[in-house]
Amino acid sequence: MIEVKNLVKQYGNHAAVDDLSFTVETGKVVGFLGPNGAGKSTTMNMITGYIAPTSGIVLIDGVDMEEEPEQVRKNIGYLPENPPLYPDMRVREYLYFVAELKKVPRKDRDVMVNEIMNRTKIVDVSERLIRHLSKGYKQRVGVAGAMMGYPEILILDEPTVGLDPNQIIQMRELIRDLSESHTILLSSHIMQEISAVCDEIIIINEGKMIACDTPDNLTMHMASNGLHLVIKGDVPVIKGALRTVSGIKNVVYDEQMEEETLGLTLYSIDKKDLREDVFFALAEAGCPILEMHRQETTLEEAFIALTKGGSRQFGGKKTAEKQTKPEDEKEEE
Numbered sequence: 001m002i003e004v005k006n007l008v009k010q011y012g013n014h015a016a017v018d019d020l021s022f023t024v025e026t027g028k029v030v031g032f033l034g035p036n037g038a039g040k041s042t043t044m045n046m047i048t049g050y051i052a053p054t055s056g057i058v059l060i061d062g063v064d065m066e067e068e069p070e071q072v073r074k075n076i077g078y079l080p081e082n083p084p085l086y087p088d089m090r091v092r093e094y095l096y097f098v099a100e101l102k103k104v105p106r107k108d109r110d111v112m113v114n115e116i117m118n119r120t121k122i123v124d125v126s127e128r129l130i131r132h133l134s135k136g137y138k139q140r141v142g143v144a145g146a147m148m149g150y151p152e153i154l155i156l157d158e159p160t161v162g163l164d165p166n167q168i169i170q171m172r173e174l175i176r177d178l179s180e181s182h183t184i185l186l187s188s189h190i191m192q193e194i195s196a197v198c199d200e201i202i203i204i205n206e207g208k209m210i211a212c213d214t215p216d217n218l219t220m221h222m223a224s225n226g227l228h229l230v231i232k233g234d235v236p237v238i239k240g241a242l243r244t245v246s247g248i249k250n251v252v253y254d255e256q257m258e259e260e261t262l263g264l265t266l267y268s269i270d271k272k273d274l275r276e277d278v279f280f281a282l283a284e285a286g287c288p289i290l291e292m293h294r295q296e297t298t299l300e301e302a303f304i305a306l307t308k309g310g311s312r313q314f315g316g317k318k319t320a321e322k323q324t325k326p327e328d329e330k331e332e333e
């Protein structure tokens with residue numbers, strides 16, 4: 001089981017991960033979904049102990065990553081966004097190298113390398129140089145490396161990025177197969193990718209969690225909850241009035257607006273019916289609603305709307321308090 005509690009990663013005054021908490025139960029496949037720059041890789045790097053959090057804790061099967069990194073890492077196989085494959089090594093040679101790095105006992109290596117190559121379907125390229133492999137095969141070699149030592153947990157950062165449709169299907173099948181014997185956290189910026197293989201989806205944007213549920217519940221709650229409004233009045237007054245309404249998760253503004261009006265769509269992810277509260281708040285602010293209607297949106301559209309930067313436009317907090325950058329992180333930027 002993976003438990004992430006109040007995780008924060010601060011780069012200078014920018015919070016790449018901002019107070020993130022979630023749990024991945026044993027045996028589940030959980031998708032980590034968010035647009036580019038949402039903080040997926042940073043979170044995964046903290047879960048796997050590659051970078052230290054600014055604050056917060058990661059527990060793997062109840063053991064604190066910061067206190068017992070060696071013990072915890074044994075239980076985790078990690079496919080980073082750019083797997084560190086050695087292009088001049090042959091596939092089999094590389095996997096023996098990984099087995100050695102992961103301190104797999106010498107007597108177990110032959111069986112483990114062969115079993116993992118079978119499972120990831122890379123036996124036919126076992127003697128090829130990694131540099132000559134297609135992107136799809138390279139990713140599978142990366143997954144094979146992550147599986148070495150038989151960790152119970154697999155963390156896969158964008159395993160399908162850059163793959164063609166056939167390779168995506170093969171990777172999906174591999175993840176499904178692995179899910180029978182592993183706890184998996186995988187990231188993607190594509191909703192479809194994640195809903196196809198995951199028991200649960202965590203959606204993050206600007207380092208914060210904005211939704212966490214099963215694909216079915218997300219479809220039920222997020223899709224079709226947009227409320228489109230055309231409001232007459234001063235923009236700051238309208239925004240101020242909407243801030244007094246509880247339950248608004250995000251606001252996306254229309255690109256084209258008539259003079260003296262503001263067009264926008266409100267999203268609430270908890271199925272809350274915002275219509276009455278919005279009506280009274282705008283009436284009190286003296287801003288007439290010219291139009292109001294519920295919008296039918298697909299899950300994909302709702303995800304895009306929720307992560308389009310709307311929370312920032314709405315005045316959401318983008319960065320945590322200023323902090324001095326630690327010395328050891330300066331060269332990372």
Ligand SMILES: Nc1ncnc2c1ncn2[C@@H]1O[C@H](COP(=O)(O)OP(=O)(O)OP(=O)(O)O)[C@@H](O)[C@H]1O
Nearest residue numbers: 011016034035036037038039040041042043332333
């Ligand atoms: N070493 C670093 N120094 C400074 N800022 C960083 C560093 N690593 C990541 N960031 C910033 O933190 C934010 C989150 O980045 P991260 O790579 O975790 O996002 P992501 O969701 O994985 O996106 P992508 O899918 O593009 O990889 C981004 O704004 C990024 O620019």
